[in-house]
Amino acid sequence: MTGAERIRRFDWLSEYLARLEDEHVIAQHGDALALPPAHRLELDPEDWAPAAKVAAGMGLRHAGLWADCLDDAASTEEGPCIRVQACLEYGGDYLVLQTEVPMSRPLLASQATSYPGVARLERHAHDLTGLELTGQPDGRRWTRHQAWPEDRFPLRSDFPRAGETPGRTPADADYAFTRVQGTGVYEIPVGPVHAGIIEPGHFRFHAMGEDVLQLEERLGYVHKGIEKLAVGRDPAALARLAGRLSGDSSVAHAWAACQAMERATDCIVPPRALALRGLMAERERIANHLGDIGAICNDVGFAFAQVQCARLRELWQRRSLALFGxxxxxxxxxxxxxxxxxxxxxIEELQRDHAQMKVAIEPVFDVVEDHPSLDDRLMSTGVLSEADARQLGCTGYVGKASGQGFDLRRDTPYAPYDAVAMDAPLMTEGDVAARVTVRMAEVRNSLRWMDRLLKVLPGGALAVDLPPAEEGAMGLGAIDGWRGEILCFVRFGADGRIARYFPRDPSWFTWPALERLILGNIVPDFPVCNKSVNGSYSGEDL
Amino acid sequence: MFRILKQSLKTGVITETPPDLADAELERIGVELRRTIEARLGRSLAIRQVDAGSCNACELEIHALNNAYYDVERFGVRFVASPRHADALLVTGPVSRHMEMALRRTWRATPAPKFVIAAGSCACTGGEFGVSYASCGAVENVIPVDVKIPGCPPSPLDLLKGLLGALRV
Incomplete structure (x- = not known):
């Protein structure tokens, strides 16, 4: 990207700053480029919520929020504190807001009043760091069940990794679900152990007849303490952990973590390595879309597509094994x-493979796109309105099916997408059928893109050594995974070891979308609606 | 309509395609698996899969067991929706402490005789996650395990081999 383009990129920032001034919010630029390519603003804690309100008024998308405990011996001069960062996006430019609150009184106003999509991220931040969010619309615990007490916070340095409460962990029986009452209203509790071969989570339906009146999700069952496990790891071990955050997004999360570490250490990654990462990320996308398109069709009893897509996916995965190990x-x-x-x-094999895949998907996609019984079940089912998708900050196929066109690969292109451009589909219907159509378009786009990439695949080295990281160095990774935008924050501690790792899977915003799009649908359509969104449990529970 | 019929007819042929020659091992294992299931469980093995904290990679490979290449049902192995219908639990993941009680209850709900297969490195040893404030580690730390299938994740073929091992316990 040239310098001129770079300047044009943040053309909205002065407007945002002016509006902040109108609200008497003082933004200190400090080291504005501490988290490239994002622009960073430091705020006073009391300006935290107003800054979000102004951003929401300007139409910025909230891309997530995380807290970082600075409480080890050598931390700040002013005593231990919690640093909170929020990432906003507009026109493909990232803005990181940052503030610090003392650990002795960690109070901060919630941004969820302006951005409902970040409510669970805030609750997660509270459960793990003890950050108290005033004015949070939902004060219940989220990630914490019963594995640690309410007044202890795993991400603080005085909390041992092994935990403090040995023995059996009781079930999380007293979580206060929102009740819907009235004649004929009944509750359906589902999970955490589900009937299919899927991840665990709890869904609480309130229904009348067959219609869903309310769905409430209760996740956190596969919380494995990933953020705590990352502390003290070296970069290679962090990449390994990131690759196991959500098995279906292994490449994307590992890439995001590596990108964050590489940005923190000013590492110049060889072009061939970046191209191969792009190739693998698109392979991952195609494999998952194929699996899901089949599964969505199967959920409405159309086994044809399931069998076909599973067959193609298996061939695809076997090729990944042969070529990528x-x-x-x-x-x-x-x-x-x-x-x-x-x-x-x-490379020749891959090109042949892509050509065969292009031929093989067309008859299958052709039927999926236009089959009366599928149309009947998928169209107008599980509609996510454009307003809801925008408000929650949905990206990926969930956003793209509901009018939110953002795609990192096109709007904030990183290598190799800066050299070989990627198209992104956009629809506005917001139903299951639209999400299927978007996924099919993404499969076709990715196949075309990979062929163009293979023609210009750069030569050269596959990897360089990561330069030693300075203590306190931070990096922000942003990768377009198959589910949508993945953010990843990394801060280094002493000896080049990781002090903080926070991966923000796109599922944080698509899970709340599922609660909205299911309303008014019938209970038996829940599986297909859920599959069309396919949020990651493990990626969000962490 | 004609187009759809044509596609459906074409589909029929494809779904019945037997595995590749390269998959001779699969055939051997699969047939052996069926013999063992017939001898021990009256021709069917009903499996309840429980994700007790996995990253979902193991689930993807267990799903693959049902695709046209492995088609595990032809050997009498079937995934069921309730532990009450199951002969075996196929457990993945390190057991997260938030899933600990759910896993115990699922195990109690499975009628005897029953056996437990731990699938994947995490389920076998705790894997990348180990024992922590949030994780109980290996499945055997929570419920008795009869067979372990290592791998991160185990390939569908590994899973088939492991199931065979399970029936020889």
Missing amino acids: HRLMMDAVVPGGVACDLTDKA
């Missing part, structure tokens, strides 16, 4: 580059 391409992305290479013969 793993069926899900785990551990192929490493800090500084990639762990595998493509020979010229392998």
